[in-house]
Amino acid sequence: MTDKRNKLQKKSIYPVDAQYIYAWHARPGALERLIPPWQEAQVLERSGGLGRGGKTTIRMRIASIAFTVKAEHLQAIPGKMFEDRQTEGPFSLWQHRHLFQNEENGASMEDLVQYRLPVHEFLPSFVHGAVKKELTRTFTYRHEILRHDLARHQRYSWPPLRILISGASGTLGRELVPFLESGGHRVFRLVRRGVEGDKEIYWNPALGEIDSNAIPEIDAIIHLAGEQIGLSRWSRGKKERVLRSRKNGTRLLCAAMAKLPRPPQVFLSASATGYYGDSPEQNLSEEQEAGSDFISQVCKVWEKEAAQAEITGIRTAMLRMGVTLSHRGGALKRLLQIGKIALPRSFGNGRQYTSWIDINDMLAAILHCLVCPEIRGPINIVSPQPVRNEELLATIAQIKKRPLLPRVPASFLTFLYGEMAREIALANCHVSSKKLVESGFCFQYPELKKSLKIQLGRYR
Known part of the structure; x- marks a missing residue:
């Protein structure tokens, strides 16, 4: 009993x-x-x-x-x-x-x-x-x-799509694959290791290798792969790997697509709001020029390579993704790891904006871009409500019931992490989601607190 x-x-x-x-x-x-x-x-x-x-x-x-x-x-x-x-x-x-x-x-x-x-x-x-x-x-x-x-x-009721994804083992890819499959779509993965089953296709961008003959008839490609930016000071070798992985991987995919008997109708290539660099402006739109820092130039090269697919007649969109909030990885997981007891009040003065998006809105936005024929070129994938760094940390601390420690000085961060700190933790990035919203996309978690409550499982 x-x-x-x-x-x-x-x-x-x-x-x-x-x-x-x-x-x-x-x-x-x-x-x-x-x-x-x-x-x-x-x-x-x-x-x-x-x-x-x-x-x-x-x-x-x-x-x-x-x-x-x-x-x-x-x-x-x-x-x-x-x-x-x-x-x-x-x-x-x-x-x-x-x-x-x-x-x-x-x-x-x-x-x-x-x-x-x-x-x-x-x-x-x-x-x-x-x-x-x-x-x-x-x-x-x-x-x-x-x-x-x-x-x-x-x-987005649609005939089931056949979708090929690179970077399926990354933080976003691990979430995207089950989201699409549970929606009835069939997903194939590009993998660097040995192929297991008929849903995996071998490729190795570093060697310029892809098994094009194994690629089945597909409707779309979602390209997420690229060397992780990392959390430590960027060495010269690290920066070269970050740039090369995105440039070579995208170029290899575009060349393979062009040779397929039936090329896909859609190519979605990841990019990032880092394209704009550390900018004092607000509501940055897709027409804004790229910044001058390292991440900006990486995104510029990345998008230039992806644009080659459009030349061959494939509808192409470059997804300028904001900081994606997921308990399973990325920025939020790192903040939770350092904040098991307490969180800093801010990084630097805390006034810098972060353009973010909940992982579930990110998945839905990718599906939206897949099926909406009017979406082409660069598009910002961010919440309509950017937040300052101090608000981000204070909200996490409030929901997790953690105390706030003094601010971490910008000079200390740059001493430890150099260029990476300036471009990731301290950069100001206030990006507009107007193009995405005007295309008909509706956010489920546009507010930071609402997103964090679902990610952290704190509903009260």
């Missing part, structure tokens, strides 16, 4: 029908999308679908303890329900039923979970309370991200 402490129930209404929600759960990438970003988890296996006999294996890590969770599906009624139970993992009992039902204004999804902890009877009440709190936090996230993804894919 289970008692109230061992049950969890959550129900939400979505503006789609029940079959649509069920179908989303059945697709590749759905489970990855439902894993909260603050949890260290990797889906190792998902086979057999949602019906009886389906299996799932997840590798998780909590407080430096790694363990495997295995589950099997017990039953499924398409469009109505499916049920699974844990066969290996931290709970002595875990049985999860997902119920779908059409309602007057859409459809409901209800999660019903029964669970029991090992040595349940001997655990103090605060342990039960902590587990229930974390499960509630997790399912709140799951329902929120499901609402986001269903709305995005319904809005």
Whole structure:
């Protein structure tokens, strides 16, 4: 028998029908999308679908303890329900039923979970309370991200696309692949290691190699690959690798595209708001000239190479991405790592602007650029609400309940990190999202606090 402490129930209404929600759960990438970003988890296996006999294996890590969770599906009624139970993992009992039902204004999804902890009877009440709190936090996230993804894919209802992605193993790529796959699109990856399966194609930009013969008929290419900028002082060699990886990789892709029997209709190439450099101006638009610093010149060369695809008749857009907020990587993860106890009040005087975007809005903006035929050339992918550095750090500290320490002087940062500090941490970048908004894109998380609450799982 289970008692109230061992049950969890959550129900939400979505503006789609029940079959649509069920179908989303059945697709590749759905489970990855439902894993909260603050949890260290990797889906190792998902086979057999949602019906009886389906299996799932997840590798998780909590407080430096790694363990495997295995589950099997017990039953499924398409469009109505499916049920699974844990066969290996931290709970002595875990049985999860997902119920779908059409309602007057859409459809409901209800999660019903029964669970029991090992040595349940001997655990103090605060342990039960902590587990229930974390499960509630997790399912709140799951329902929120499901609402986001269903709305995005319904809005951009489109025949499934066949998409080739470079940089799929990076922070953005790891999020983008499951987002697109759970929307019904088929994703192929360019990989430098040995190819595994028919969804991977070998390439090595450093050697100028790509297996063009293995590229299937595709509708779009999303190019994200490039040497990481890094967090340490830039050496001459590092700067050369950053520039060369973007220049050579983009050139190689454009040449390969031009030779395909049926070239893709769309080419989206990553760039960055660093294109504008450290600028005192506000609301920088895509017509603004490139800055004069290192990152600006890298972006300028990167975009020039990508523009070659347009010459061959492929609709091409250069995505000038802002600082992407994700608990799983990038700037936010680094700030959380240095702010486990406290955060600095600011870097430098804190008045410099950061043009940022929530990871989920970033994914949706990429999908928007894929399917909107009027989007060409450079486009800023940023929230409409840039924030000053001091506001960014203060908001993180407030949500995480961390104290603020004195400012880190600009001179100290430049002493430690040199050019990297001036261009990454201290540069002023206030970029406009007008072109993106006027093309019809709607932000789900335009406000910093709203974005951070979903990324950090703090809903109150």
